Amino acid sequence: MRLNFLIPILLVGTFSSFAQSPYFQQQADYRIDVRLDDQAHVLHGHLNLIYHNNAPEALDTLYFHLWPNAYRNQQTAYAKQARRMGETDFHFAAKEQLGGIDSLSFTADGEAVTWSYHPEHIDIAIIILPQSLPPDAQVEINTPFRVDLPYIFSRLGHVNQSYSITQWYPKPAVYDNEGWHPMPYLDMGEFYSEFGNYEVSITLPENYQVGATGTLQNETERQRLLALSRQPLPEEANGAFPPSAKAFKTLMYSAKNVHDFAWFADKRFQVRHDTATLPSGKTVEAWAFFAAEDQDYWDKGAFYVKRALEFYSEKVGEYPYPQATAVQTTLGAGGGMEYPMVTNIGGVSSAESLDIVITHEVGHNWFYGILASNERDHAWMDEGLNSYYEARYAQTYYADSEGDGAIDYLLRSTPMNEREFGYLFQARRNLHQAPETNSNAFKPINYLVSAYILPPLALDLLEGYVGTQALDSAMHAYYQKWQFRHPQPGDLQQSLEEALEQELDWLFEGLIESKGHIDYAITKVENQSQSYRVEVANRGTIESPVALSIVKSDSVLATVWSKGFSGKRTLRIEKAAGDLLVLDAERHAPELYRRNNSYRLEGPLKWIRRPDFTFLPAATNDTRGNLLWSPVLGWNNYDKLMAGMFLGNHTLPEQRLEWRAAPMYGFGSGKLAGLGALHYNIYPGKNDVLHRIRLGITGQRFDAQVANLLNREEQLGYERLQPYLRFDFMPNPTDNTYARLQLRGIWVRSEFLELHGGLEPPIQNYQTQWLQEARFTYEQRRKINPYQWTAALEHQAFDGVFGDPERYVKASFEIDWNFNYSKREAVHLRLFGGYFLYSTFRDAQVVSPVAFNLSSNGGNDYRFDDLYLGRNETEGIWSQQISRRDGGFKVPLLNTFGLGRSNSFMLAVNFKADLPSQAMLGIPLKPYLDIGYFDDNTTIGDGPTFSDQFMWNGGLMLELFDERLAVYFPLISSKNIADQLEIRGNYFTRIGFQLDLQRMNPWKLLDRQEL
């Protein structure tokens, strides 16, 4: 399968071919007769299987895969995995879109057998043989079967009358020297099957074209397809399905020595044909079948198949089958999917991308088809090796091609390519997983990185070290030895080690079996008369080969290779007229950090290279570092328009020290305003609990109010510094959960006006506060029914209004649930509880500035956590900006009245519901309801009644940009709220809005671990 780039443990850790019983493999020969009912979307089939037991022991039981049952219901392994991957289509599939296999009635050598479903997996059957099957004997299994084709969610199914018939018939699991390998169907996680011969007859309406595994045996049909291949493309592509012919035809296919059979049928298919000539002179037919979409690209489809066949035959070993076919289909799994001799391809964006996907899938005939490794347990063996050759194909035919995607724009600032970026994106953050991991234990992005990206990078390094020819001939030797067999990782290692006459533990144990990383550094250079003596330190965990080069303005003048080592080693390189000594100048190695890889031969700054000054957005330049810039504009009601410059180095992939600053000039205030952040990332590495420790500080300064006292009007501001220590816990790659503990201090210096005796004008003074907080957050970020909770403790000692010392410890807890009732729509419920564990002002008669608030706004944001357009406004539109903190009431209450504010404790429930978007014509209007209780201790005399302290408020909200902007239209409320809103003014003054400027900060996104 090929994954499109834009888009957590069960470790099968040990390489297994050593210390096993001797190698053997079973043989499974099939005769399948199948008829397609294209009105009911059903297959009626009969399976006849001759199963040869080549194991040294007798078998009493056979495990069979019934993979169409993956689509039977929402409890299958496939359905569970799709949910965890955030694919919600199948979860919310209509009943008629589901599928399955039934009408089974197994016999063994003509005798009825007892069989049952696997206790956990409805798509695995366990067949008890009437007689045990001795070594070197065979048993004939027969069964009718009926497949109710699902809508295409993954690989099997149909979209209207376009059919992808894959993983469709009852099929034995592999039995090898490790035992049985039954595996439920998965989308992310491929297959492992027995070799055999297939005779398949397919009956369907006459006007279908079929692309399939095997060689077509009907000469008239073959001539019909050849005639179609000579037809020009229609002027206007037409995606409509013609009516099905009344007459049926039966197509016969024969395939030798393959381990699967797939076919694709569509009445709209156009056909192209070509012929590949292999190194031995043997010719192979190349076919392309495609419908209307992308027809201009597909016109050359057969040529791409031919060229891929020739390329892989030369680089790896000769293609053994008579034909290869590429078919365009709707595909739910990745960009393309491989089957023996046939592959299906989804939508593409260019001729080049079609060529690359076809080449990748055709290439799987080698790495999957012929070298039939266990893809589920060792996905890197097929995807990794195949992606390595795919990259070499791209290098051969598209070396000068300039990418045009967003990722290419991001990479313009760095010599990194897309693969290195992908690997470093995860590995720099220590979030990658070892390639040798069961497919279902991967986080999806890590499946991409570990199966498709890291193994080719590892092979690039091996190729650089041993040379292309030596690697190709070693791969030929592996192909010769293991073709039509089931190689294990140890078999590949042994083949390569024998052919290359060197041990490759650095590659197999270092890069594949573990989360090891490569990082060499130049630590000392001695200038001698004829040469440089260069001390190189290994700061990584892998002893991989390393290249030392002399470089002059990006061209490599001389290179010496050293085998891997630990600690330090001195390498010698003959002098040449270059400017730099560089480790791995040609970027063969997946190095974690490269900025310690170079040394300047001229000038005073031997260790430093001038960073690239790059316009945002751009990726990290991993060799030189970069200084990112962009103009920046801001506005608030006091500074008014602000303009300045963003500067920073904070981008992707992550670096250890990251910073960013946006200083601005406020045209209204005439003062400097802005924000900045700096942090250092520490990765505890082997630690399984902690993923990252981040030590950082943020700062900001803005004007925040216009104060007016004794006719003196002054615009006043605040400065805020927030040092913090954040512990990110290691996320479980398979369950989308994230946890972190943050310890922070907040120092705020805010200006105010005070009277200064008599009638003298008031003077400007300032007050400072320093508070400390510990906050733990747990998030379950699954797509369906996600939730998160936060618990926090805060302490502060400060001077009260009359200068008396005050102190408190407040605790709060908040939980947010989403209950999805459809793919996009959910009901949201939030609970908040807050309590002062200790305070000197619990029974004070004024509301403390640090009180809990049912409605949060700029005036009560004493931590200065949020950004407000008019922080201290008490009237006008800016006074209506509210935040989600504390009680989360969606109504703009003024602080001055003390309503909904407590020096003691508070409870709140917030509810909102997405309405079905169709019913709402796409307008994101949702009902909301907030209910809260605040303990009001400030009233003198008779205490307040329950209804004085109980509040509720409901209305309709308009929520835009993923909750970043929301407008709240109040409709109903408790009397205490209604009374206060009455004081505010007309209806428009009662509308609240939320503008989550913090969530709009793109750097906050960079901190999201899931990225």
Ligand SMILES: [Zn+2]
């Ligand atoms: Zn693939």
